[in-house]
Amino acid sequence: MQLTTTRLAVFIFLAAFGSTCVAADRIVTDSTGRELALPAIVKRVYAAGPPASVFVFAIAPEKLIGWTRAMHTDEAVYLPQKYAKLPEVGRLTGRGNTANLEQVLAAKPDMIVDAGSTSETYISLAQKVETQTGIPYLLFDGRLAQTAKSFRALGVALGEKARGDALANYVDRTLAELHAKIAKVATAKRPRVYYARGANGLTTALDGSINVEVLDLLNAENVAGKSKISSGLTKVSFEQVLAWNPDIIVTTDEVFYRFTVHQDPRWRALAAVGAKRVYLSPDLPFGWFDFPPGPNRLIGAQWLAKILYPDIFKDDLEPKVRTFYRLFYHREPSSKEVEALLNPGNAE
Amino acid sequence: MRLIAENLTYGYPKRAIGSGLSLSLSSGDSLCVLGPNGSGKTTLFRTLLGLLRAKGGRVLLDGKELADWPRAQLAQALAYVPQAHEDTFAFTVEEIVLMGRTAHVGLFASPSAQDREKAHDAIAILGLTHLTHSIYTRISGGERQLTLIARALAQGANLIVLDEPTASLDFGNRARVLAMLSRIASSGIGIVFSTHHPDEAFVCAQRVMMLREGHVIGSGKPHEVITASHLESLYGVPVEVVEVPGGRACLPIIRN
Amino acid sequence: MISGSRNFARLYCGALGLTLALVLLAFWLGKFPLSSADVLAAVAAKLFGVPVHLPVNAEAVMWEIRAPRIGAALLVGAGLAAAGSSYQGMFKNPLVSPDILGVSSGAALGAVLGIFLSKNIVMIQLFAFMGGLIAVGLVYAVGSAVRGHDPLVTLILTGVVIGTLLGSFIALLKYLADPYNQLPAITFWLMGSLASIASSDLVVAAPLIALGLIPLYLLRWRINLLSLSDDEAQALGVNLTATRLIVIFSATLMTAASVAIAGIIGWIGLLMPHIARMLVGPDFAKALPMSLLLGAAFMLGVDTLARTAADIEIPPGVLTALIGTPFFIWILSTARRGWR
Numbered sequence: 010m011q012l013t014t015t016r017l018a019v020f021i022f023l024a025a026f027g028s029t030c031v032a033a034d035r036i037v038t039d040s041t042g043r044e045l046a047l048p049a050i051v052k053r054v055y056a057a058g059p060p061a062s063v064f065v066f067a068i069a070p071e072k073l074i075g076w077t078r079a080m081h082t083d084e085a086v087y088l089p090q091k092y093a094k095l096p097e098v099g100r101l102t103g104r105g106n107t108a109n110l111e112q113v114l115a116a117k118p119d120m121i122v123d124a125g126s127t128s129e130t131y132i133s134l135a136q137k138v139e140t141q142t143g144i145p146y147l148l149f150d151g152r153l154a155q156t157a158k159s160f161r162a163l164g165v166a167l168g169e170k171a172r173g174d175a176l177a178n179y180v181d182r183t184l185a186e187l188h189a190k191i192a193k194v195a196t197a198k199r200p201r202v203y204y205a206r207g208a209n210g211l212t213t214a215l216d217g218s219i220n221v222e223v224l225d226l227l228n229a230e231n232v233a234g235k236s237k238i239s240s241g242l243t244k245v246s247f248e249q250v251l252a253w254n255p256d257i258i259v260t261t262d263e264v265f266y267r268f269t270v271h272q273d274p275r276w277r278a279l280a281a282v283g284a285k286r287v288y289l290s291p292d293l294p295f296g297w298f299d300f301p302p303g304p305n306r307l308i309g310a311q312w313l314a315k316i317l318y319p320d321i322f323k324d325d326l327e328p329k330v331r332t333f334y335r336l337f338y339h340r341e342p343s344s345k346e347v348e349a350l351l352n353p354g355n356a357e
Numbered sequence: 358m359r360l361i362a363e364n365l366t367y368g369y370p371k372r373a374i375g376s377g378l379s380l381s382l383s384s385g386d387s388l389c390v391l392g393p394n395g396s397g398k399t400t401l402f403r404t405l406l407g408l409l410r411a412k413g414g415r416v417l418l419d420g421k422e423l424a425d426w427p428r429a430q431l432a433q434a435l436a437y438v439p440q441a442h443e444d445t446f447a448f449t450v451e452e453i454v455l456m457g458r459t460a461h462v463g464l465f466a467s468p469s470a471q472d473r474e475k476a477h478d479a480i481a482i483l484g485l486t487h488l489t490h491s492i493y494t495r496i497s498g499g500e501r502q503l504t505l506i507a508r509a510l511a512q513g514a515n516l517i518v519l520d521e522p523t524a525s526l527d528f529g530n531r532a533r534v535l536a537m538l539s540r541i542a543s544s545g546i547g548i549v550f551s552t553h554h555p556d557e558a559f560v561c562a563q564r565v566m567m568l569r570e571g572h573v574i575g576s577g578k579p580h581e582v583i584t585a586s587h588l589e590s591l592y593g594v595p596v597e598v599v600e601v602p603g604g605r606a607c608l609p610i611i612r613n
Numbered sequence: 614m615i616s617g618s619r620n621f622a623r624l625y626c627g628a629l630g631l632t633l634a635l636v637l638l639a640f641w642l643g644k645f646p647l648s649s650a651d652v653l654a655a656v657a658a659k660l661f662g663v664p665v666h667l668p669v670n671a672e673a674v675m676w677e678i679r680a681p682r683i684g685a686a687l688l689v690g691a692g693l694a695a696a697g698s699s700y701q702g703m704f705k706n707p708l709v710s711p712d713i714l715g716v717s718s719g720a721a722l723g724a725v726l727g728i729f730l731s732k733n734i735v736m737i738q739l740f741a742f743m744g745g746l747i748a749v750g751l752v753y754a755v756g757s758a759v760r761g762h763d764p765l766v767t768l769i770l771t772g773v774v775i776g777t778l779l780g781s782f783i784a785l786l787k788y789l790a791d792p793y794n795q796l797p798a799i800t801f802w803l804m805g806s807l808a809s810i811a812s813s814d815l816v817v818a819a820p821l822i823a824l825g826l827i828p829l830y831l832l833r834w835r836i837n838l839l840s841l842s843d844d845e846a847q848a849l850g851v852n853l854t855a856t857r858l859i860v861i862f863s864a865t866l867m868t869a870a871s872v873a874i875a876g877i878i879g880w881i882g883l884l885m886p887h888i889a890r891m892l893v894g895p896d897f898a899k900a901l902p903m904s905l906l907l908g909a910a911f912m913l914g915v916d917t918l919a920r921t922a923a924d925i926e927i928p929p930g931v932l933t934a935l936i937g938t939p940f941f942i943w944i945l946s947t948a949r950r951g952w953r
Binding site: 109126131140142143220240242243 | 674737
């Protein structure tokens with residue numbers, strides 16, 4: 010260590026005035042390229058939103074201060090109890106704020122982690138919060154293609170390089186395997202998928218939307234296609250769905266899956282419904298297909314791959330689910346639990 | 358101070374109301390303008406005050422065209438008393454009269470102690486001192502009209518234009534306002550006012566002008582102008598004119 | 614409430630006292646656990662440089678979080694109230710709010726556009742500010758070009774029409790926005806909040822709001838004359854067009870700056886000037902300072918409640934309406950004749 014005397018003087022100065030400055034022990038880079046000074050040991054991490062919670066929980070669950078909203082009982086089953094019971098800490102400003110900065114500070118975090126968009130808006134928000142609170146605010150890219158990189162960087166930041174690397178390796182392997190197998194499928198034979206949202210199923214996501222990253226990953230054709238003006242959600246008419254005539258319908262809405270598809274004669278008339286190719290995405294403890302847009306979707310990608318390409322992905326899903334949950338959620342589910350997970354629409 | 362209208366054509370951008378009108382008003386004069394509804398009295402007054410541009414001819418104040426007068430100076434010379442109306446905000450009588458001093462108060466300034474004194478003087482002249490701190494919207498119609506006249510006095514103007522000052526006033530308040538106008542006229546301030554009651558001209562006007570559809574159909578001293586036949590051609594109804602002490606009473610003849 | 618004489622000094626002192634009390638309360642309250650001793654110690658350290666031992670983060674909480682937020686609440690409340698007060702006089706209508714010429718819709722559109730284009734916070738605020746100014750400029754230009762019978766009514770109608778048009782653009786952008794990242798930011802911003810205020814925001818907004826206040830203060834006597842009929846005001850020597858333009862410019866400056874840092878917060882610009890007039894009368898020279906104090910105090914009270922009353926932050930716009938409405942009804946029923 011260099012300049013010991015100066016550092017000691019700085020320490021005394023800072024302590025004397027109760028400053029919130031942290032002694033800079035190491036520099037870490039986040040997904041935006043910002044270099045942040047972090048303490049040597051990080052013990053308490055505030056995750057600013059749901060995707061970040063998944064990232065941090067996967068690498069270092071003992072360091073997570075809390076969840077953005079408290080775990081429901083049915084979600085809590087799949088996590089080790091001590092982590093399921095972590096308190097609710099809210100989401101940070103800018104994304105639909107429920108926590109205020111004082112609450113964040115009162116939780117005494119060593120650092121704040123956010124994962125998702127790395128646009129200018131969120132970078133400037135991160136810098137603002139950092140300036141106000143003095144807590145380093147790291148922003149990571151939440152997209153599937155960048156997830157491995159984010160795991161590696163976050164692992165270093167948390168002081169858990171080995172864990173971060175292990176998770177990143179899993180991500181790399183899984184994505185590589187998916188890519189390799191799917192690459193053999195001719196473009197003409199790509200499965201045509203409609204992503205139904207909402208109870209009436211008439212909202213969907215356009216190409217490029219973060220909601221359908223998994224479809225993109227699996228090279229499925231999103232029937233809703235591209236739009237020149239939007240890459241988000243859009244409302245559609247049933248006429249459009251009929252015209253698209255998707256092979257497969259994926260949904261995250263239980264009401265749609267259990268009732269609408271069976272009771273509404275229009276939906277019943279669709280080929281995909283007739284062929285019983287409507288699938289409800291599992292979502293415990295975190296969504297498999299869409300919400301939150303974090304690493305939780307990796308098991309969803311494997312699940313959906315088997316649905317879209319049954320001839321290529323013949324392996325049983327159960328061991329994959331167990332491995333994933335053990336690695337990422339620190340609790341291996343039982344056979345019964347896996348079965349319950351894979352059949353979400355048949356709840357008692 | 359002398360206000361002269363020369364061969365005036367007046368009206369709105371798309372519509373002329375009257376033409377060929379000439380009049381002259383000096384400090385100490387008092388002119389009463391008679392005319393039916395819609396005859397152009399208000400439009401004429403607005404033109405004389407410089408609030409509306411003359412369409413033809415010109416209006417001169419002390420030899421200078423109104424448009425050439427700086428706004429503040431014009432306000433120091435010419436005052437406008439509209440019909441007393443309900444106001445939106447609850448200003449006091451004092452505050453309303455003080456507004457008359459605007460032309461004497463700098464752009465970014467507030468009225469000075471001297472301005473306040475002049476306002477109080479005007480209030481006193483009008484006999485409204487007991488109402489100084491009363492709310493304008495809560496006093497009677499007559500008192501409101503007197504307040505507006507006080508404001509014109511506070512303005513320090515030499516010429517005052519009053520638009521139907523006695524309209525919607527009860528019998529007693531009419532008398533009070535007329536008495537005040539008469540006093541003001543005799544104190545050397547020029548006044549021109551309009552009214553729907555021809556007999557008022559006898560109380561406080563040296564000259565009368567009859568206006569019908571924008572044109573002057575008679576002008577001169579009250580005794581000359583206010584006759585039964587003139588009134589009939591002005592208002593289109595038969596009129597009985599009766600001599601009374603101090604003037605004439607004019608009554609429409611209503612037959613069943 | 615108003616009759617004969619009014620004890621102005623007492624009223625102003627009361628309002629000032631209330632504001633100061635709320636400031637002290639706001640420093641004292643908050644989600645971060647700071648004891649009264651800590652608060653006093655922090656103040657001593659800041660003012661006198663006395664070295665003290667404070668809990669970690671206490672200084673950040675006091676001076677980076679609470680102090681800017683309190684300052685912003687005072688500024689925004691005062692600015693909106695002043696804007697509302699001047700507009701109510703100018704439009705001769707006690708039910709007018711500062712948004713009437715479309716400044717809030719314009720600022721909202723600017724901010725939403727900034728969020729949609731993923732700009733950084735400073736740009737978003739700049740877009741909001743410019744959006745507000747441009748919207749009012751547009752309304753004024755169109756309103757003046759249309760030769761209506763009554764220029765004020767024409768202005769108001771133009772403001773409503775253009776405000777609605779801008780609102781539809783906002784709705785369109787909301788529809789096109791990325792639902793996971795942008796839309797929550799947009800919705801949250803439109804609801805208004807002081808939760809993310811930092812000292813950098815104050816540095817920008819304070820001079821703008823002060824700049825807007827200065828012309829209003831200088832013209833405080835003349836603004837009374839705007840409540841007379843056009844003919845009367847002009848005959849008294851007032852340059853109506855110029856005076857109105859200055860009032861519109863000042864009110865727009867203050868409101869646009871407020872919306873840029875705090876989003877849309879309603880009711881204050883409508884309610885506080887009203888109450889101020891009930892207390893001290895309509896003379897703008899008296900109603901303006903009272904509006905400033907009442908607006909500042911109310912906004913601060915509401916914001917302190919918003920950040921301490923529940924687990925989550927309550928949108929201040931909701932609170933201003935919830936508190937303001939019954940309070941206003943109570944005042945209307947106990948006062949003898951409302952604003953008259």
